[in-house]
Amino acid sequence: MKPFAYERASSPKDAAAKAAKTPGAKFIAGGTNLLDLMKIGVEEPVHLIDVNGLKLDTIEATDDGGVRIGALVRNTELAADTRIRRDYPLLSRALLAGASGQLRNKATTAGNLLQRTRCPYFYDTNQPCNKRLPGSGCAAIGGFSRQHAIVGVSKSCIATHPSDMAVAMRALDATVETVRPDGSTRRIAIADFHTLPGTTPNVETVLAHGELITAVTLPRPVGGVQLYHKVRDRASYAFALVSVALILQPDGGGRVALGGVAHKPWRKSDADAALPKGAKAASDALLAGAETTHDNAFKVTLVERALAATLAEAKETSA
Amino acid sequence: MVATSEWKFTRRDVLKLGAVSMSALAIPRVMAAPAATGPVSPPVMAKVAMEVNGKPQALDLDTRTTLLDALREHMHLTGTKKGCDHGQCGACTVIVDGRRINSCLTLAVMHEGAKVTTIEGLGTPDKMHPMQAAFVKHDGYQCGYCTPGQICSAVAVLDEMERDIPSHVTGDLKAKAAVTRMEVRERMSGNICRCGAYSNIHDAIEEVAGGTA
Ligand SMILES: Cc1cc2nc3c(=O)[nH]c(=O)nc-3n(C[C@H](O)[C@H](O)[C@H](O)COP(=O)(O)OP(=O)(O)OC[C@H]3O[C@@H](n4cnc5c(N)ncnc54)[C@H](O)[C@@H]3O)c2cc1C
Ligand code: SF4
Numbered sequence: 001m002k003p004f005a006y007e008r009a010s011s012p013k014d015a016a017a018k019a020a021k022t023p024g025a026k027f028i029a030g031g032t033n034l035l036d037l038m039k040i041g042v043e044e045p046v047h048l049i050d051v052n053g054l055k056l057d058t059i060e061a062t063d064d065g066g067v068r069i070g071a072l073v074r075n076t077e078l079a080a081d082t083r084i085r086r087d088y089p090l091l092s093r094a095l096l097a098g099a100s101g102q103l104r105n106k107a108t109t110a111g112n113l114l115q116r117t118r119c120p121y122f123y124d125t126n127q128p129c130n131k132r133l134p135g136s137g138c139a140a141i142g143g144f145s146r147q148h149a150i151v152g153v154s155k156s157c158i159a160t161h162p163s164d165m166a167v168a169m170r171a172l173d174a175t176v177e178t179v180r181p182d183g184s185t186r187r188i189a190i191a192d193f194h195t196l197p198g199t200t201p202n203v204e205t206v207l208a209h210g211e212l213i214t215a216v217t218l219p220r221p222v223g224g225v226q227l228y229h230k231v232r233d234r235a236s237y238a239f240a241l242v243s244v245a246l247i248l249q250p251d252g253g254g255r256v257a258l259g260g261v262a263h264k265p266w267r268k269s270d271a272d273a274a275l276p277k278g279a280k281a282a283s284d285a286l287l288a289g290a291e292t293t294h295d296n297a298f299k300v301t302l303v304e305r306a307l308a309a310t311l312a313e314a315k316e317t318s319a
Numbered sequence: 320m321v322a323t324s325e326w327k328f329t330r331r332d333v334l335k336l337g338a339v340s341m342s343a344l345a346i347p348r349v350m351a352a353p354a355a356t357g358p359v360s361p362p363v364m365a366k367v368a369m370e371v372n373g374k375p376q377a378l379d380l381d382t383r384t385t386l387l388d389a390l391r392e393h394m395h396l397t398g399t400k401k402g403c404d405h406g407q408c409g410a411c412t413v414i415v416d417g418r419r420i421n422s423c424l425t426l427a428v429m430h431e432g433a434k435v436t437t438i439e440g441l442g443t444p445d446k447m448h449p450m451q452a453a454f455v456k457h458d459g460y461q462c463g464y465c466t467p468g469q470i471c472s473a474v475a476v477l478d479e480m481e482r483d484i485p486s487h488v489t490g491d492l493k494a495k496a497a498v499t500r501m502e503v504r505e506r507m508s509g510n511i512c513r514c515g516a517y518s519n520i521h522d523a524i525e526e527v528a529g530g531t532a
Contacts, residue, residue: 005361006382032424035385036405046360048382050429076418080484085492096487101479102472105418125400185516189415205434236487236508 001038010048011180012214013050016294020181020210022047026137027212030106032099033115038185041125042116042132047123058262059083067289068177071110071213075165076101078109090226090245094168097230100237110213111164112128113193114205115160117263118239119148125128130156131201138201146295147241152262153291157201161194161264162239170265171245171257181210189219194264201263225317226247229310230259231293242299249315252276256307258286261299279308334448369433371396372440382428387411389427398438398467402511409510412468412475413437419475438467443473450474453523461514469510473524476506480528497516498528 004071009015019025024046028034035041054072059081067088069078079095097108103250121139128137148158160220165309174190194205207213224247232238243259254275259265271285283304290300339514362381365410369376370530371394378393387404390396402410411423450470453459460466480498488505489496496502503524504517507529512520 001383003360003529004382006365006426012387027525028426028429030424031429032421035424035426040405045482052429076479076484080482085485091485091488092492096489097484100406100409101476101486101506102409102412102421102509104423106420188498236505297402 001041002046003045004045005047006050006054007048008091010310012051012056013055014211014214014283015049015181016179016210017153018210022049025049025210027051029108029111030074030103030233031111032103033111034105035100040123041138043270044121052210053165057221062217068215068217069109071081071108075099075104075107075109075112076176079104087221088168088172088226090171090247091165091168091218093226093228094164097228097240098164106262108304109165109216112163113169113213113216114207115163116204118162120144122159129172131159134200134202141293143177144295145237145293147260147282148293148296149262150211150287150292150296150299151266152264152285154195154197154199154201155199156199157263159197159201159263160260160276160295161217161262162258162260164228164230164240164243166190166194166272167243167245167265169216170267171255172218175219176213177215177217178207178211178213180208185214190216191267192267197263203308204263222247222249222255224239224254225314226306227310227314227317229306229313231306242302242306244303244305244310245257246314247311248311248318256282256286258303261287261303275311278313279304284308321327332372336374348401365428365463367428367431369427369430369435371435372437378427381428382426384427385423386413386415386425386427386430386435387422390435393427396437396439399471402468404463407511408465408468408471410465410468412471412510414471414475415458417478419472429461436471438470448474450523450527454520457519457521457526458516458521460512460516465510465512465514469507469520472507472510473520473527475522476503477528478530484526503528505531
């Protein structure tokens, strides 16, 4: 690991300003993703700005009947919060399906959104990877790509976004709140927050250099049956091959988002509209234009079946 | 802090010395061919104070030092183990400010003022924590390497259930989960045991839970 300077920020604005003016600076929150990557030389910040003391760790009601989740709220605290369990159970379920009890105690809301891909070639500094080293190529294309993306891919990168929490937030229409180095703030819809790989897979979100996430807000609760179905190689403590976040309303309408299939949480308005017609129609709409590899073509069938299972469970639950 | 002279010579030390003497042979060559990647920047040092197992500790550390390395290499609390060093095995689990975490994926300097409990702080051979005693009784280990992490995790799991923290297998999110076999299995999944002592580990936890639930 490269040596780095370490400092604590005194306010969100101070953190953003410090990060913008210090070359090679990064924020550190739980550290569970950043340190992991620093140990293997994938991330090499020379300056860490600790944002843990910024008091961004509360969950509050908003004026429009929703909630504001501080960027530093731990995944455990968020999943266990009474309001979240009651009004946004999808979010609790997705969080609890991720990582381990120890990791969730450290992992933060913002850090979870910004965690990087689990593509094995991204982790291996001996391999070409456009995300890690732009222009070096992509070892996953033509390599072992069982866990890789099937929609929204590019010739440069076929990595997936590994977060479970973000998939639930996509279905719940969350908004990311930030502060920029000049002190101004903005709100970014979760749909626009993560980007597709295109020719610049090293860019993963629309955040500017030094921009700090301060909170994630959820609009007023939408009710319905909310389920998160994660399909993985082990029953616990493994990343998703595919995951389904489903909100099903009594009239058969609802929302569906997928994890494990793209560079970002995946949702399509025509798939939401197709939900009353069943799993095949909705999954066809979600995966229209899919580009699979020999190793990951099975995900197309897996998505349809996982969605069918989730829909069946939702109908059973509401009956 | 334990002074180095108080150390007993253990098998681990012998292994460590073996490794050191081997690498000593390689040093002149490495020094003769400096890395081609340019100048190496010097380590950055920082001070941090925390309370470990009830005792204040003031340290001056390379900022890169993880909490795990600070415990083992600087405070000589070697009960906490380094397994994968990437948060995947749970051997490094300690309890910080009442929450179990992987000490390998956090920096020591981030824990100013924290209260840390390691396996050494839970109990002693003469006065074992009930979870330690239950692991002994039920043979909740074979090689023993994952055991400190398993025990710290198990103690925290029961506390988390007491504090109404749900899990992936909790059926009804609006109700407090009961201490069932499935619940404990799911909650302990962040601690890997390569010997496969899981069923005995489980029996130990269940016995302690039976006493508190
Ligand atoms: C073994 C293992 C298994 C895992 N399994 C899963 C799983 O199944 N599902 C899943 O979803 N996740 C899983 N994870 C990932 C885990 O959820 C993430 O590591 C965690 O959420 C990251 O949060 P953090 O606070 O520790 O982030 P950090 O490591 O502190 O930061 C991550 C990134 O976010 C940036 N950052 C942090 N806070 C802010 C902020 N406020 N504003 C702007 N930038 C910020 C940092 O600079 C860094 O680039 C697993 C991790 C491990 C190690
Ligand atoms: S898929 Fe993306 S992350 Fe993986 S090797 Fe290719 S460019 Fe790198």
